[in-house]
Amino acid sequence: MIDYKLLNGTLETLMLEVMSHGPSYGYEIVQTVLSRSGGRFELKEGSLYPALHRLERQQLLESYWCEVDSRRRKYYRLTPAGRDLLAARRSDWQAFAAGVNGVLGLERGPAFD
Amino acid sequence: MSIPEDLSAQLPTPRADEPATLRQNIADEIADHLHCAARREHLQNSGSGPLTDQAALAAAIERFGEPAAIARRLWWDAMKERIMAQRILTIMATTAAAAAVFACFVLWQATQTSRAEQTALLQSQQSVMTAMLAELKSTQKADDKQWQTLKVRLVDEQGRPVIGKVSCTGQGNQTSDSTEAKSDGVAEFYLPPGQYIVGVTVGSTMTTLTQLLPPGRPTTRTVVCPGQVANTIPLRFALDKSNVPADLNIYYVAQLQLMSRQVADQQWIPAPFLSTSGERYLISPQGELIGQLPDVPERAVTSNSPGMNPKAMVFPKRIPAGTKLRAPAGLQRGTYYTNVAPYVPDPPPAGSAELPEAADAMPALRSVWYPGGSTQVIVDTQVKDFGAISLDEIGFHWTNLRSQIAAGTPEAPYEGYPSAPSTGATYVQPPVYLAPPASAYPQPPSAAPPSYQPPAASVPPQDHDNTAPQVPPPSEEPDKNPPNARIYLLPQKPD
Numbered sequence: 171m172i173d174y175k176l177l178n179g180t181l182e183t184l185m186l187e188v189m190s191h192g193p194s195y196g197y198e199i200v201q202t203v204l205s206r207s208g209g210r211f212e213l214k215e216g217s218l219y220p221a222l223h224r225l226e227r228q229q230l231l232e233s234y235w236c237e238v239d240s241r242r243r244k245y246y247r248l249t250p251a252g253r254d255l256l257a258a259r260r261s262d263w264q265a266f267a268a269g270v271n272g273v274l275g276l277e278r279g280p281a282f283d
Numbered sequence: 284m285s286i287p288e289d290l291s292a293q294l295p296t297p298r299a300d301e302p303a304t305l306r307q308n309i310a311d312e313i314a315d316h317l318h319c320a321a322r323r324e325h326l327q328n329s330g331s332g333p334l335t336d337q338a339a340l341a342a343a344i345e346r347f348g349e350p351a352a353i354a355r356r357l358w359w360d361a362m363k364e365r366i367m368a369q370r371i372l373t374i375m376a377t378t379a380a381a382a383a384v385f386a387c388f389v390l391w392q393a394t395q396t397s398r399a400e401q402t403a404l405l406q407s408q409q410s411v412m413t414a415m416l417a418e419l420k421s422t423q424k425a426d427d428k429q430w431q432t433l434k435v436r437l438v439d440e441q442g443r444p445v446i447g448k449v450s451c452t453g454q455g456n457q458t459s460d461s462t463e464a465k466s467d468g469v470a471e472f473y474l475p476p477g478q479y480i481v482g483v484t485v486g487s488t489m490t491t492l493t494q495l496l497p498p499g500r501p502t503t504r505t506v507v508c509p510g511q512v513a514n515t516i517p518l519r520f521a522l523d524k525s526n527v528p529a530d531l532n533i534y535y536v537a538q539l540q541l542m543s544r545q546v547a548d549q550q551w552i553p554a555p556f557l558s559t560s561g562e563r564y565l566i567s568p569q570g571e572l573i574g575q576l577p578d579v580p581e582r583a584v585t586s587n588s589p590g591m592n593p594k595a596m597v598f599p600k601r602i603p604a605g606t607k608l609r610a611p612a613g614l615q616r617g618t619y620y621t622n623v624a625p626y627v628p629d630p631p632p633a634g635s636a637e638l639p640e641a642a643d644a645m646p647a648l649r650s651v652w653y654p655g656g657s658t659q660v661i662v663d664t665q666v667k668d669f670g671a672i673s674l675d676e677i678g679f680h681w682t683n684l685r686s687q688i689a690a691g692t693p694e695a696p697y698e699g700y701p702s703a704p705s706t707g708a709t710y711v712q713p714p715v716y717l718a719p720p721a722s723a724y725p726q727p728p729s730a731a732p733p734s735y736q737p738p739a740a741s742v743p744p745q746d747h748d749n750t751a752p753q754v755p756p757p758s759e760e761p762d763k764n765p766p767n768a769r770i771y772l773l774p775q776k777p778d
Contacts, residue, residue: 196312197319215316216348220356227360235308241318242311 177211182221183263184211186248186256189231193247196222222246230255290314293351294358300365309357313350317343430475433496434503437468437483440546444468445508447485451494454478485509488544489554507547535566536576544617551617 177184188194188202199222200215225231230252236243248256270276290310297306320343321336328334334342344350359366437445449470450461455477464470476498482491485508494504540561544551563576 195315197316201323214348215320215346216313216350216353219312219316219353220360223357223360235311238315239318241315243315244308244312 180263181213181218182225183256183259185218185221185225186230186252186259189246189248190253190256193234193245195243195245199246225252290350290354294354298362298366300369301362305358305361309354309361312357313347313354317347317350320346429498430473431496431499432501433472433474433479433494434501435464435470435472435481435483435494436503436505437464437470437485437508438505439508445485447483447508449484450482452480452482454480481506483508484554485551487554488541488551490546490549490551492549507549509544509546509551535568536563537566537572538563542618 184203185199188199188206194202196218197215200213200218203211203213222231226233226246230249231246232249233244233246236245290313291306294306294309317340321339324339324342325334328339347353433451435449435451437447437449439445444466445464445468446466447464447468447470448461449464449472450459451472451474452459453474458474458477458479460472460474461482462470462472474496476496479494479496480491481494481504482489483506488509490506492504492506494502496502538561541553565573565576567573
């Protein structure tokens with residue numbers, strides 16, 4: 171089990187990354203992050219929604235509703251501003267991770283495997 | 284299990300500014316997640332036996348967290364800005380209200396302070412004014428002790444009160460006041476001490492006296508006045524007729540104008556604007572003052588005497604015969620300025636006996652009564668009860684008349700008149716007409732002196748008020764206007 175304190179500040183980047191491949195909804199985003207992290211990032215699912223709503227108010231995401239199995243489902247997708255921010259976060263993270271890996275002697279650490 | 288409905292119930296009280304779909308959207312999103320998570324639980328546990336929906340949902344909630352808390356968090360995040368803005372607005376409004384209240388309080392306090400200051404200022408001013416008033420009153424009281432009452436009591440020679448006007452004029456203190464003495468005869472003044480000229484006007488006469496008003500002592504001054512009731516005395520004129528025929532029994536008119544009157548120790552004179560030019564009295568041929576003649580309107584005459592510029596003159600109209608005398612035969616004591624002239628009335632109407640018939644003694648001398656032909660004497664009844672009239676001093680008219688009588692013939696109309704022999708006044712040419720038509724006047728009684736003949740009617744009588752006195756034309760009928768026509772004089776009718 172990883173220390174989730176390390177995820178502080180990266181959760182939004184992960185959500186933006188998930189939605190960079192297409193519109194998605196809350197449960198799917200949680201499952202995608204869990205799947206793509208190899209089961210390492212098992213988030214408290216409820217904590218995802220405040221972050222999604224915050225990104226939406228910041229106009230990094232936009233949403234729309236669809237009818238699925240007689241239920242209403244809210245989909246999110248990246249706005250151009252969200253896409254730009256995601257690109258910037260990617261660069262930052264690469265620089266940050268390279269720095270940390272360099273210090274730790276993990277130039278090709280497991281995070282990049 | 285209906286999660287959205289439960290979640291809606293868990294959310295805060297709906298607000299007026301809340302979006303209509305906010306609650307439903309939050310509930311639907313969380314419900315969709317829980318449905319998906321419950322299905323996942325079902326799928327994950329399909330190998331170990333089916334889960335009940337309740338258990339699957341409980342497992343999903345276990346992974347999700349408290350749905351109500353998450354829903355409230357989302358609702359709060361969505362409404363936070365509005366709520367905070369409203370709160371800020373409320374705080375600002377409250378602050379503004381508080382500031383307004385505080386400002387009102389400060390203003391009220393300032394007003395109270397100002398009012399207190401103004402009250403204190405007013406009180407201080409009031410105290411100053413009170414002090415000044417007290418000082419003024421004390422000064423006035425001091426003055427009041429000095430000012431005194433001056434009573435002027437007007438009485439007649441019998442001690443009865445007299446109505447009159449009284450004035451006081453201070454000498455040096457510029458104080459002047461006037462009032463009226465009513466039926467009690469008392470005029471009261473309140474004056475500062477000093478010397479005063481007291482003026483008293485009673486009827487048409489006035490006098491002045493000096494009165495000292497000493498400080499701290501009321502003063503009463505009694506003034507004996509002429510009184511309102513005529514206090515007449517019989518008057519007789521001494522006629523010096525040495526230069527006129529003894530049988531010239533004509534009446535006279537004396538215009539007596541008061542010059543001064545001594546009452547007690549006070550000299551009274553005619554009051555300005557109140558006195559008249561005098562009253563006219565009828566005097567008998569023996570010099571007795573018979574009575575007062577009524578006022579006669581004046582008439583304007585323009586002189587066209589040869590060699591003189593025309594000028595206006597004012598003469599009293601002649602007194603119609605038959606006019607009643609209106610005053611007792613007497614005068615109040617006093618010094619009078621007197622004009623005396625022969626009395627020649629208009630022709631008396633038939634049956635008239637009010638005026639003496641002897642007044643018709645000079646029917647031909649129609650215009651003898653005028654100021655220029657009169658004498659002026661002083662009648663001082665204070666000293667003696669008679670006036671002296673010397674016909675010798677009466678002037679050119681009498682001179683003329685005397686010469687006519689002496690010559691026994693009427694003179695022709697005057698071409699020029701001499702200066703006054705004794706008074707030195709300049710006389711205006713009087714037209715003297717002689718010998719009016721006999722038909723115009725009653726024939727003399729048989730008792731007429733034989734030395735005089737009735738006048739021949741030659742020149743018609745002409746009134747003196749003609750604006751252009753006409754000189755009688757030369758007679759065209761010598762038999763009717765003989766050159767030696769005589770003045771016809773009637774003797775006085777015996778009483």
